[in-house]
Amino acid sequence: MDIKTTSSHKNQEPESGFLYIVGTPIGNLSDISYRAINILQNVSQIACEDTRQTAKIMRKYELKNNLISFNKYNSFNKIPKIIKDLNAGKSIALVSDAGMPSICDPGEDLIKKARSNGVQIICIPGPCAALTALVSSGLPSSKFTFEGFLPKKNSDREKILLEISRREITSIIFESPHRLIKLLYELEEYCGGDREIRVSRELTKKFEQHIGDTICEVIDFFKDKEVIGEITVVINGKDKSNNNSEFDSFEIKKDLNDLTKAGLTLSAASKYLAKKNNLPKSTIYNMQ
Numbered sequence: 001m002d003i004k005t006t007s008s009h010k011n012q013e014p015e016s017g018f019l020y021i022v023g024t025p026i027g028n029l030s031d032i033s034y035r036a037i038n039i040l041q042n043v044s045q046i047a048c049e050d051t052r053q054t055a056k057i058m059r060k061y062e063l064k065n066n067l068i069s070f071n072k073y074n075s076f077n078k079i080p081k082i083i084k085d086l087n088a089g090k091s092i093a094l095v096s097d098a099g100m101p102s103i104c105d106p107g108e109d110l111i112k113k114a115r116s117n118g119v120q121i122i123c124i125p126g127p128c129a130a131l132t133a134l135v136s137s138g139l140p141s142s143k144f145t146f147e148g149f150l151p152k153k154n155s156d157r158e159k160i161l162l163e164i165s166r167r168e169i170t171s172i173i174f175e176s177p178h179r180l181i182k183l184l185y186e187l188e189e190y191c192g193g194d195r196e197i198r199v200s201r202e203l204t205k206k207f208e209q210h211i212g213d214t215i216c217e218v219i220d221f222f223k224d225k226e227v228i229g230e231i232t233v234v235i236n237g238k239d240k241s242n243n244n245s246e247f248d249s250f251e252i253k254k255d256l257n258d259l260t261k262a263g264l265t266l267s268a269a270s271k272y273l274a275k276k277n278n279l280p281k282s283t284i285y286n287m288q
Contacts, residue, residue, distance in 0.1 A: 019121045021100070022095050023099065024057060035124055043092055087117065139170050150175075198233070
């Protein structure tokens with residue numbers, strides 16, 4: 001069985017035919033490594049999620065190179081051309097508009113295609129909004145789940161929100177400013193208003209903020225404000241010691257809703273959950 005391997009650092013970077021995944025600042029342009037600057041200066045070309053954002057870095061560090069647009073709108077057509085250039089010996093840097101490429105952007109598809117075509121891939125590490133928000137939050141960080149942007153489709157979105165509400169480890173979500181309030185009310189509904197949360201905005205920038213403690217308190221902070229800036233939400237996991245009362249009632253209500261949506265009658269679903277949770281059927285039935 002052939003196992004694909006990647007060789008790195010054998011020769012002076014950048015090397016011909018290599019795809020370099022380059023982490024760039026998430027706000028403060030000083031947060032970039034010397035190695036990243038060297039790659040951006042010396043590769044054959046740079047594939048940018050947003051050429052305007054990459055141009056700011058190039059101007060600050062007096063770098064000159066060929067910037068090509070690579071985003072979710074043109075990635076389908078651009079990927080074959082980039083792979084062809086790599087196979088022809090060009091070295092190419094992949095950058096997102098901020099942070100690490102392939103996290104919630106089309107870089108993931110390019111990297112997958114490049115690897116399947118035998119292209120050598122090297123990552124130049126850099127800032128990451130999800131991890132920056134997590135380590136700044138003070139919430140448990142030894143285990144966590146990154147959800148990215150939640151789906152817009154209601155059924156898919158509800159499924160993930162329910163998973164977050166039941167999860168005992170920290171969850172991280174990206175959200176746009178104009179949808180933050182909607183997300184916070186959803187988290188209150190699924191997790192309860194007392195769940196610990198941190199909302200980080202404008203990370204590494206002049207007006208960086210970290211707002212917490214509980215979901216209810218964060219809603220009060222934002223509900224009458226115009227929200228601007230990139231948003232990262234960090235949610236504490238379910239309290240293992242809280243195995244009864246109000247929170248369990250909330251979970252049972254969600255289970256009841258799922259069962260009735262799946263086709264069970266309210267009576268049948270209530271009977272099943274009453275037996276499962278050792279509660280009167282009427283208690284479950286009246287939760288609908």
